Amino acid sequence: MLNDATKLFYQPVVAFFGAVSVVITIYVVWLTFHDISLMRPGQERFIGLDNYLRLLLDPRGLNALWRTVLFTVLATTIELIIGLFVALLLDREFHGKKVARAIMLVPIVMTPIVVGLTWRFMFDPSSGMANYLLSLLHLGPFDWLGNPNFALFSVMIADIWQWTPFVVLLTMASLESLPGDPQNAARVDGAREWQVLWHITLPALHRALLVVALIRAIDSVKTFDIFYIMTRGGPALSTETLNLYGYISAFTNFDISYALTVAMVLTIFTNVALLLLYNLAFKAQARGAV
Amino acid sequence: MKRRQLLALTFALATSSALPAIAQNANQPYAGTHIAVLMEGHPTTDGIQKLLPEFTKETGIEVELEVIPESDITAKMLLEFSSGSGRYDVVQNNIIYIPGFVKAGYIDPLDDLAKKLPKYLDRADFVPGYLNTNIVDGKLYGLPVYGESTFLMYRKDLFEQYGLTPPKTFDQVISAAKTIKEKSDGEIAGITMRGAQGIQNVYVWAGWLWGYGGEFLTKDGKSALGTPEAAASLDAFAKILRDYGPVGAANFGWEENHVLFQQGKAGMTMDATVNGAFNEDSAVSSVVGKVGYVPVPKQTDALKGGSSSLAVHSLYITSASAQKEAAWLFVSWATAKEQQIKSFSIAPNSGVTSEAALNSDEFNKRYGAFKEAMLASINQGNPQYLPTVTAANEIINNAGIAVSKALAGTASAKDALAEANTANDAALAR
Numbered sequence: 208m209l210n211d212a213t214k215l216f217y218q219p220v221v222a223f224f225g226a227v228s229v230v231i232t233i234y235v236v237w238l239t240f241h242d243i244s245l246m247r248p249g250q251e252r253f254i255g256l257d258n259y260l261r262l263l264l265d266p267r268g269l270n271a272l273w274r275t276v277l278f279t280v281l282a283t284t285i286e287l288i289i290g291l292f293v294a295l296l297l298d299r300e301f302h303g304k305k306v307a308r309a310i311m312l313v314p315i316v317m318t319p320i321v322v323g324l325t326w327r328f329m330f331d332p333s334s335g336m337a338n339y340l341l342s343l344l345h346l347g348p349f350d351w352l353g354n355p356n357f358a359l360f361s362v363m364i365a366d367i368w369q370w371t372p373f374v375v376l377l378t379m380a381s382l383e384s385l386p387g388d389p390q391n392a393a394r395v396d397g398a399r400e401w402q403v404l405w406h407i408t409l410p411a412l413h414r415a416l417l418v419v420a421l422i423r424a425i426d427s428v429k430t431f432d433i434f435y436i437m438t439r440g441g442p443a444l445s446t447e448t449l450n451l452y453g454y455i456s457a458f459t460n461f462d463i464s465y466a467l468t469v470a471m472v473l474t475i476f477t478n479v480a481l482l483l484l485y486n487l488a489f490k491a492q493a494r495g496a497v
Numbered sequence: 498m499k500r501r502q503l504l505a506l507t508f509a510l511a512t513s514s515a516l517p518a519i520a521q522n523a524n525q526p527y528a529g530t531h532i533a534v535l536m537e538g539h540p541t542t543d544g545i546q547k548l549l550p551e552f553t554k555e556t557g558i559e560v561e562l563e564v565i566p567e568s569d570i571t572a573k574m575l576l577e578f579s580s581g582s583g584r585y586d587v588v589q590n591n592i593i594y595i596p597g598f599v600k601a602g603y604i605d606p607l608d609d610l611a612k613k614l615p616k617y618l619d620r621a622d623f624v625p626g627y628l629n630t631n632i633v634d635g636k637l638y639g640l641p642v643y644g645e646s647t648f649l650m651y652r653k654d655l656f657e658q659y660g661l662t663p664p665k666t667f668d669q670v671i672s673a674a675k676t677i678k679e680k681s682d683g684e685i686a687g688i689t690m691r692g693a694q695g696i697q698n699v700y701v702w703a704g705w706l707w708g709y710g711g712e713f714l715t716k717d718g719k720s721a722l723g724t725p726e727a728a729a730s731l732d733a734f735a736k737i738l739r740d741y742g743p744v745g746a747a748n749f750g751w752e753e754n755h756v757l758f759q760q761g762k763a764g765m766t767m768d769a770t771v772n773g774a775f776n777e778d779s780a781v782s783s784v785v786g787k788v789g790y791v792p793v794p795k796q797t798d799a800l801k802g803g804s805s806s807l808a809v810h811s812l813y814i815t816s817a818s819a820q821k822e823a824a825w826l827f828v829s830w831a832t833a834k835e836q837q838i839k840s841f842s843i844a845p846n847s848g849v850t851s852e853a854a855l856n857s858d859e860f861n862k863r864y865g866a867f868k869e870a871m872l873a874s875i876n877q878g879n880p881q882y883l884p885t886v887t888a889a890n891e892i893i894n895n896a897g898i899a900v901s902k903a904l905a906g907t908a909s910a911k912d913a914l915a916e917a918n919t920a921n922d923a924a925l926a927r
Contacts, residue, residue, distance in 0.1 A: 244927070245575040246597050246887045332745030333757070353692075353747035355905040441694030442747045443905040444898055458572040459695075460891040460924070 290374025323436030528557025544840030
């Protein structure tokens with residue numbers, strides 16, 4: 208009975224949000240079966256799966272998808288590794304720990320627009336700080352955002368700078384909540400520090416790290432702002448992710464239905480990939496635990 | 498009691514809504530009308546914004562002016578147009594979109610309004626080249642707010658020092674760039690131009706395209722970027738920027754480019770005529786008086802169209818507007834010579850579209866250094882410099898990718914353009 212009463216509180220909300228997203232998704236799918244351009248009003252027509260076929264054969268779209276995958280995997284991995292490393296380093300009592308933590312919040316709370324602009328100035332080839340530092344080592348000047356082989360990684364640096372602290376903070380929080388006994392017991396038994404870390408601390412962090420990875424991966428797929436500010440997809444399309452391609456299709460080419468197709472495909476890919484990751488990570492773990 | 502209060506309230510409401518009607522007089526038939534205007538962030542807009550209270554005082558029309566960056570303005574108005582919301586009565590845009598807008602029925606012709614309410618209009622006073630771009634199928638659709646062309650800017654002092662003459666062909670531009678870069682030991686870039694992918698690099702490269710005898714579209718409306726002329730022009734454009742241009746030019750937009758030239762770090766630049774106003778402004782420029790101006794060069798005499806641009810940004814009245822007459826009064830007032838002349842003292846503006854403003858002492862005093870070259874460029878200005886078909890934006894975007902690829906060296910000029918050519922034909926067929 209008590210159970211039923213609580214259901215009354217959340218079920219309508221769940222039903223409402225569920226219905227809204229289902230309706231919108233169906234509407235978007237319906238629109239992708241049409242040819243809709245803002246420059247050609249009144250000429251909308253049903254074209255079936257043509258938009259999807261077009262994307263399948265569109266090298267620009269496929270390259271953008273590949274870049275999205277590359278960016279997501281690399282950025283997430285690097286952020287996790289550096290974040291974990293820094294968190295382990297900070298996981299002790301020292302003066303100014305609170306200050307360090309507060310400083311780490313700064314990049315996270317900055318708006319991506321500001322982050323993008325800041326890094327664009329840092330990477331400015333003639334007056335940016337990055338090339339100034341290189342010049343002290345008698346290197347450069349290096350065209351960080353203008354070299355198509357490196358532009359994607361320059362944007363990635365900005366993303367890593369902004370989001371690694373997020374990994375650090377979450378990892379630190381779960382590190383602090385770990386019981387200290389197993390580690391001390393291992394030390395008493397003569398385990399070296401790296402053995403304690405590898406066999407006890409990391410396995411205990413496993414779950415927390417997976418959640419952080421999932422959050423970061425979802426965010427990376429959605430990254431748009433810093434690309435838009437720093438490169439707008441250039442030079443030579445070298446930083447055009449699927450998100451950006453969808454944006455350009457919609458707001459430069461005014462090809463609304465194709466833009467929605469791009470967005471739809473990205474959504475499907477992301478959901479499938481993340482569900483797989485989620486299942487692999489948690490269900491497998493649950494089965495293993497039984 | 499309650500009823501009496503209600504009566505009192507009704508009476509108060511009735512009289513207050515009747516008041517504006519009393520305030521209206523014969524001189525201000527549109528008093529109290531509210532119009533919404535969408536304009537580009539630009540010095541001319543600053544001028545109009547400052548002068549707006551005078552318009553409201555004269556006509557009683559309230560203007561809600563919304564200003565957003567030029568790069569976002571088309572998408573914003575299209576979203577409103579396509580939903581038929583009537584959100585904006587007046588919008589500002591580049592002429593390249595206008596044939597598409599007319600075809601789609603988004604904007605209205607102005608001829609009848611001009612006949613009915615000619616108060617602010619002086620049609621003969623507009624620079625003909627600017628006004629004519631707004632005539633589609635014999636009907637006038639907009640009034641020009643600002644216009645510009647492109648020209649070549651060069652450092653007179655450096656040219657004298659190294660014994661160079663102002664270039665007339667692109668070959669001469671290339672050899673001058675080489676000389677400047679080599680003789681200055683790489684301290685000064687031979688030339689700086691915008692390389693950022695999209696309208697930025699296309700706006701400048703298009704001068705090379707036309708100057709080498711190329712064009713964007715053939716007469717029967719097919720893409721013409723697959724030609725040897727187009728490839729030669731892009732090849733030269735990419736080579737000169739790579740070999741003698743500044744580091745980072747691949748990401749230069751208008752801003753970065755004009756700043757670098759103003760700082761004296763480049764021997765030449767090719768860009769909009771408005772850049773002259775920045776070069777000659779001692780508050781921001783270190784090359785005041787040192788810059789020479791000549792029209793955009795040409796490589797051959799067999800041109801399909803001029804190599805100088807003709808970019809005109811005008812005000813248009815939307816078809817969904819419910820207050821077209823008030824909107825027209827605003828359009829004709831904002832573009833009238835009186836406002837253009839007043840705007841000189843508000844913000845730097847060499848793009849005036851009124852002959853009277855162009856010939857004013859104020860203009861000569863501020864922009865005399867490049868006025869002659871500017872007028873020559875405008876007169877040779879090519880109204881088809883950028884394509885003006887419905888798919889214009891997509892064509893420019895595809896061309897921008899090709900220019901960016903050639904510049905970055907990830908594809909040859911020929912291959913990059915062949916790709917753009919295919920994409921453009923597909924866009925034109927849709």
